[in-house]
Amino acid sequence: xxxxxxxxxxxxxxxxxxxxxxxxxxxxxxxxxxxxxxxxxxxxxxxxxxxxxxxxxxxxxxxxxxxxxxxxxxxxxxxxxxxxxxxxxxxxxxxxxxxxxxxxxxxxxxxxxxxxxxxxxxxxxxxxxxxxxxxxxxxxxxxxxxxxxxxxxxxxxxxxxxxxxxxxxxxxxxxxxxxxxxxxxxxxxxxxxxxxxxxxxxxxxxxxxxxxxxxxxxxxxxxxxxxxxxxxxxxxxxxxxxxxxxxxxxxxxxxxxxxxxxxxxxxxxxxxxxxxxxxxxxxxxxxxxxxxxxxxxxxxxxxxxxxxxxxxxxxxxxxxxxxxxxxxxxxxxxxxxxxxxxxxxxxxxxxxxxxxxxxxxxxxxxxxxxxxxxxxxxxxxxxxxxxxxxxxxxxxxxxxxxxxxxxxxxxxxxxxxxxxxxxxxxxxxxxxxxxxxxxxxxxxxxxxxxxxxxxxxxxxxxxxxxxxxxxxxxxxxxxxxxxxxxxxxxxxxxxxxxxxxxxxxxxxxxxxxxxxxxxxxxxxxxxxxxxxxxxxxxxxxxxxxxxxxxxxxxxxxxxxxxxxxxxxxxxxxxxxxxxxxxxxxxxxxxxxxxxxxxxxxxxxxxxxxxxxxxxxxxxxxxxxxxxxxxxxxxxxxxxxxxxxxxxxxxxxxxxxxxxxxxxxxxxxxxxxxxxxxxxxxxxxxxxxxxxxxxxxxxxxxxxxxx
Numbered sequence: 001x002x003x004x005x006x007x008x009x010x011x012x013x014x015x016x017x018x019x020x021x022x023x024x025x026x027x028x029x030x031x032x033x034x035x036x037x038x039x040x041x042x043x044x045x046x047x048x049x050x051x052x053x054x055x056x057x058x059x060x061x062x063x064x065x066x067x068x069x070x071x072x073x074x075x076x077x078x079x080x081x082x083x084x085x086x087x088x089x090x091x092x093x094x095x096x097x098x099x100x101x102x103x104x105x106x107x108x109x110x111x112x113x114x115x116x117x118x119x120x121x122x123x124x125x126x127x128x129x130x131x132x133x134x135x136x137x138x139x140x141x142x143x144x145x146x147x148x149x150x151x152x153x154x155x156x157x158x159x160x161x162x163x164x165x166x167x168x169x170x171x172x173x174x175x176x177x178x179x180x181x182x183x184x185x186x187x188x189x190x191x192x193x194x195x196x197x198x199x200x201x202x203x204x205x206x207x208x209x210x211x212x213x214x215x216x217x218x219x220x221x222x223x224x225x226x227x228x229x230x231x232x233x234x235x236x237x238x239x240x241x242x243x244x245x246x247x248x249x250x251x252x253x254x255x256x257x258x259x260x261x262x263x264x265x266x267x268x269x270x271x272x273x274x275x276x277x278x279x280x281x282x283x284x285x286x287x288x289x290x291x292x293x294x295x296x297x298x299x300x301x302x303x304x305x306x307x308x309x310x311x312x313x314x315x316x317x318x319x320x321x322x323x324x325x326x327x328x329x330x331x332x333x334x335x336x337x338x339x340x341x342x343x344x345x346x347x348x349x350x351x352x353x354x355x356x357x358x359x360x361x362x363x364x365x366x367x368x369x370x371x372x373x374x375x376x377x378x379x380x381x382x383x384x385x386x387x388x389x390x391x392x393x394x395x396x397x398x399x400x401x402x403x404x405x406x407x408x409x410x411x412x413x414x415x416x417x418x419x420x421x422x423x424x425x426x427x428x429x430x431x432x433x434x435x436x437x438x439x440x441x442x443x444x445x446x447x448x449x450x451x452x453x454x455x456x457x458x459x460x461x462x463x464x465x466x467x468x469x470x471x472x473x474x475x476x477x478x479x480x481x482x483x484x485x486x487x488x489x490x491x492x493x494x495x496x497x498x499x500x501x502x503x504x505x506x507x508x509x510x511x512x513x514x515x516x517x518x519x520x521x522x523x524x525x526x527x528x529x530x531x532x533x534x535x536x537x538x539x540x541x542x543x544x545x546x547x548x549x550x551x552x553x554x555x556x557x558x559x560x561x562x563x564x565x566x567x568x569x570x571x572x573x574x575x576x577x578x579x580x581x582x583x584x585x586x587x588x589x590x591x592x593x594x595x596x597x598x599x600x601x602x603x604x605x606x607x608x609x610x611x612x613x614x615x616x617x618x619x620x621x622x623x624x625x626x627x628x629x630x631x632x633x634x635x636x637x638x639x640x641x642x643x644x645x646x647x648x649x650x651x652x653x654x655x656x657x658x659x660x661x662x663x664x665x666x667x668x669x670x671x672x673x674x675x676x677x678x679x680x681x682x683x684x685x686x687x688x689x690x691x692x693x694x695x696x697x698x699x700x701x702x703x704x705x706x
Contacts, residue, residue: 088132090133091138092174095142095153095175096140097141097142097175099258100117100258103116103117103177103279115334116195117302120195124317127320145236146177149177151164152175155188155306162188170305175303177303179191179302180239181301190306190311191301191302193322194301195302196278196331197299198300199295200239200294202272202274203272203273221293228251230271231250231253232252233252233273234255234257234275239296243274342359354377354378357372371547372545386548388452401444401446404440408436408634415436415638421645432641434476435475435480437475438471440472441468442476443630445465456534458533470565470569471522474518477572482510487583517568529555535550538550573604574604577597599636
């Protein structure tokens with residue numbers, strides 16, 4: 001290019017001299033007409049041809065000179081001490097958008113621009129020098145608003161869309177800033193070659209389990225839109241238009257620039273921020289996290305003034321920077337982390353860093369991938385807190401089970417030993433054996449509940465927990481319920497002089513009916529949604545690696561079945577308390593009304609407490625409640641019977657006296673109301689009259705031993 005310009009200048013000077021000389025000298029030999037004629041006569045042929053050639057050459061030189069002169073960016077220089085080297089100076093007027101790390105920033109102390117864009121621009125200057133051009137960079141900081149800066153170089157000045165004056169639109173030749181390509185922009189400006197590939201992504205504040213604000217945690221913009229969340233967007237940015245177009249119902253909080261948006265998000269005024277992935281990765285902080293959502297892959301360009309004379313040459317130099325891989329060098333310098341090789345760390349990369357659990361950062365420090373690993377080289381493991389049932393509690397559970405089992409066996413042996421005793425016969429030994437069986441089944445729940453797995457493995461015992469607990473409870477209290485109901489009906493009918501026979505089979509029907517309800521509920525539970533061992537992650541690190549978890553036997557509809565069973569059992573306990581109340585006047589020799597009342601009330605309270613804490617406490621309370629429930633039954637029922645057999649000799653009433661005493665005490669009852677059959681009739685009163693009042697009073701005031 002330099003040689004071509006020099007030849008044109010020489011041609012211009014030569015033709016100008018010859019043409020002026022011909023004008024001055026040729027009229028002496030040739031006529032003016034012949035000089036200006038393209039087809040002269042023979043008489044002036046030589047003069048005309050020579051003059052015409054000189055004239056054409058002169059006009060060509062003038063035309064080229066005018067083109068060079070009209071371009072105010074080109075200046076002809078002569079340099080050197082006698083050696084004249086000609087070069088073309090191109091002034092590049094650039095508006096620079098700063099605070100776009102790592103792309104562009106400005107050092108106030110040194111008044112120097114730096115960053116990815118500036119390195120690329122400076123390399124373009126070097127490429128221009130190789131071809132004999134000098135790029136004079138006139139850099140000026142512009143605003144952070146992309147659309148406002150675009151109006152300064154657009155070709156639609158002095159219009160409604162762009163009210164800037166024409167001279168304002170020619171203020172810059174190029175804008176140094178990362179712009180996305182769009183059809184609307186392409187019609188107003190020209191674009192440089194793509195300088196980097198990127199995409200749109202989201203970023204949000206890291207939420208922790210102990211976060212008191214309990215802000216909703218959205219993973220994608222779609223979830224944020226459906227959940228009524230708010231997204232932060234930069235005013236006037238092309239990315240903001242994309243988000244509003246793809247998610248029209250999302251709530252938007254506009255902010256001035258990147259840093260204001262990040263601060264707004266940390267203040268919880270918005271849930272997410274949408275921006276360029278490259279720039280967000282450069283600003284990656286420990287309190288921010290990218291959920292991984294990416295959309296609208298784009299390339300970044302520099303917008304150029306379409307009226308700029310040197311835009312084509314400038315594009316060529318930018319393409320050259322891509323071809324000779326300097327763009328890759330800039331990408332590595334600014335957009336990729338400079339880290340030590342895998343397995344090393346330190347400033348000189350001479351220290352160890354476990355390659356499976358850590359990686360060196362830009363400062364040479366070995367950063368562990370997860371909070372599960374720690375230490376200078378990330379080789380020390382933090383064991384996951386699995387919250388297993390403590391071994392001490394497991395041992396305690398087996399001890400509780402052993403205590404109850406020993407007590408059950410002891411009571412069964414004693415019952416067989418004293419089976420011929422009158423008190424034992426009256427207490428109906430068969431039903432007492434059923435009580436022991438029910439308590440044994442329910443106590444076995446303790447052994448099942450201490451079974452566990454350190455992972456998500458199969459725990460076979462889980463589905464049997466509701467079976468053992470409910471069946472054991474229904475057998476125990478179904479037996480006591482049927483036993484006291486049987487005695488009460490016998491005494492009521494005897495008091496009314498009515499003969500009634502209640503067989504053991506009929507009583508067993510009551511017990512089976514009560515137990516069958518629990519069996520149906522447990523069967524439905526097992527078939528539809530059985531209890532399974534499930535481990536729930538309580539806390540995890542930013543890479544979703546569990547740090548603490550809790551395992552338990554549970555199911556999706558556990559609450560519904562537990563409530564159903566609890567309501568049924570509470571109904572049984574309430575009915576049993578009512579039967580104890582109406583049977584309070586029956587002699588303790590024939591029924592354990594008072595002991596059973598104590599058992600029922602205590603079990604009612606224990607059961608209510610157990611149900612309330614079943615969802616919110618650990619296994620220790622559940623195990624203790626089950627043990628206490630069955631131990632109290634054995635202690636009260638069999639303790640009272642043993643006391644009556646071995647030590648209490650006061651209550652020796654025969655059945656007739658017991659019935660008469662029951663009728664008198666019923667009549668003297670304060671409430672004076674009939675209970676399941678009315679009061680005694682006149683005939684009964686006459687027969688009972690023979691019973692001395694003293695005996696009745698002694699019977700009423702007698703203390704029943706427990």
